[in-house]
Amino acid sequence: MSKYVFYAPNPTSTGFLTEEESFHACRVLRLRSGDKIRILDGVGGLYEAVIDTIDSKKTNFVKLQILEKQEKPAFQIHLFVAPTKQMERMEWMVEKCCEFGIHSIGFFTSKNSERKEMKLLRLEKIAIAALKQSKNLFLPQIKPLTPLKQLIDSMEPSTTNQLLFAHISDPPVGNLGKQIKLNNSYTIFVGPEGDFSSDETSLLFDKKYTPFSLGKAILRTETACIASTHAIHLLHE
């Protein structure tokens, strides 16, 4: 099986790699016509193909064969986080959550938010690199910065989607293992370094969001995201 893995959306209909992936295949890996590659479509499919023509702008592949197809993940994680001041912390969070496996990552502004704008393109590239590295099958959607209230108001808890938020309190609320129902979809909110404001916390409770604890230690925002994502994976092992 080829060790060269690429991301290509809709490989069955396009038949080629994007310019970025072509550049990597041609200039970095120095692949040639006839070389075998593997392709992730980001929506559950892993394929094998053979390079037909290749240059640094476009790579056409032929003999596309499916190796694995997962129609729907057993559970889904949709994370929303108030971005940290240092963009680097969000980049690390996206990389690590994608390595574990996650289905979307969105950002919100709130009272104690430290960052009011975000460039998503770099995060999307990090997510693609982590997908290829981890061999996960689902590429997360990276969603733009949106006011917290707008997000909260737009969602309804349902039997197939649990709405949750990381909550620091004394005594602590239950941890994720106690608060979630397995094999479900989880929409998780993680607040900024200064936490949700008391109005925001009240709104989350009013709208029936379930609070959860991440243990005794005070975690940084990006660590809380990584811990929540990893905990849900462990609970499904």
Added chain:
Amino acid sequence: MSKYVFYAPNPTSTGFLTEEESFHACRVLRLRSGDKIRILDGVGGLYEAVIDTIDSKKTNFVKLQILEKQEKPAFQIHLFVAPTKQMERMEWMVEKCCEFGIHSIGFFTSKNSERKEMKLLRLEKIAIAALKQSKNLFLPQIKPLTPLKQLIDSMEPSTTNQLLFAHISDPPVGNLGKQIKLNNSYTIFVGPEGDFSSDETSLLFDKKYTPFSLGKAILRTETACIASTHAIHLLHE
């Protein structure tokens, strides 16, 4: 309770903050004589004290009172990892493992190691910052780069210390939850990006180290360290 937390080894005998902590107290936080502070001794103790004299080189404190003292953690994690080429990845790993709580982090050279030397001072500073941020009580010891074989040969499994290593195999071995006995001490080895060599893996098996899996996704070295540390904490919740 004061929101200003400092790290001071042996506060009962010294009565002062280090130069680095004094600089932070004096120049960044602009604390004054009479201000209350909290002190972590890194070996299970949390104290409150009052600043007596303060300048950017030395801060003396008085009225030291113990707030919390944990004699011995319920479990201990001792991690050994082959450092990554990018030092930044090791810095993140140290920060995240310290936030979750860890008791020592050591480094080893092995066949597929990408880095043959390491400066530990910066990692020690990161560990102290994460200790203060997380309010954990134990500062991990940061141990120097040592050849893998030397480390393996120096250790014996015992009923109070389990020796483990992250192992990728098909079919996978059991995950940490299956392989560990709770409330113990865990010495965990995580290999380099190219994994342990087959000779190294054989040696680990010969010496009765227990293999464990971290799930289906292929994790980067630093992610495997974070995942192992976090998983052990979750198992003890």
